[in-house]
Amino acid sequence: MIRVAVSGAAGRMGREVMKTIRRTENMELAGAFDIRGEGQDVGDLIQSAETSIIVHRDLEQMLAAARPDVVVDFTVPAAAGDNIKVILRHGARPVVGTTGIDAGTLEEVEALAGQLKTGCVIAPNFALGAILMMRFAAEAARYFPDVEIIELHHDQKVDAPSGTALKTAELVARSRGEFHPDRPAEIEKIPGARGGRFDGDIHLHSVRLPGLVAHQEVIFGGLGQTLTIRHDSISRESFMPGVLIAIRKVMHLEGVVYGLEHLLFD
Ligand SMILES: NC(=O)C1=CN([C@@H]2O[C@H](COP(=O)(O)OP(=O)(O)OC[C@H]3O[C@@H](n4cnc5c(N)ncnc54)[C@H](OP(=O)(O)O)[C@@H]3O)[C@@H](O)[C@H]2O)C=CC1
């Protein structure tokens, strides 16, 4: 039985993870942490009967009371780094979906996990289709180096571009074939109209609208043709199989694994 606690328990992803853990064999929901909903029974958050697990506002207290093996974190970029360090120091294993964590914090987490010989998984996207979309995009970039990325998300998302779009841009940049851009000097009549630029010339565009969940198109352009690779998460259930894989695998890891693909394909 793996004892799992959830950080960001009152959020959209935290609630979905708690529902999933509660119906998964060999896993037990052990604790819940969030800055919102202190003292609330988790059952209220996931529309189920009372669970006797209450939301803690203090991560250390929750860890001491719940003694989880794994803590799943879906919070905010500003909090996730500190949360991960506290979880590691407490001897539990973090599985982190929070995006937008800065590179310096990630390095500190890598050093700490290595020093403590404890496993940690950090993945900007847990949906299998999104992992494949990134893989196919990296492959296509070898033949079509001209590319733009459009990510589309619900209107409550705080970070832009999405973690997935940034990871896609990194992978595309790494595997890109020969690239000789021959473009006219552009005039942006509204600043930002051409999006953000990764590596100088990979344009990323972020759309935020109610009704959306999480979507991305990677559009390649070539002589007389385009190739579009698109993934749609139409519900947050899409992320759950990947989260469960990470929870099971992190129990046997030492150090940080960045990206679900390393648990699926390596
Ligand atoms: N890797 C993946 O597959 C996926 C990653 N994500 C990422 O997960 C993160 C969460 O997304 P989502 O669930 O939609 O966001 P929500 O805003 O719905 O949930 C985040 C929760 O964390 C709480 N919170 C804020 N600060 C802290 C803190 N310091 N300590 C503990 N809890 C805190 C928030 O409270 P309050 O509302 O009061 O601020 C909220 O309840 C985002 O970074 C998102 O990009 C999302 C989907 C999939």
Ligand SMILES: O=C(O)C1=N[C@H](C(=O)O)C[C@H](O)C1
């Ligand atoms: O905030 C979200 O919702 C999502 N965030 C992740 C990201 O930033 O890539 C993963 C997915 O796109 C949903």
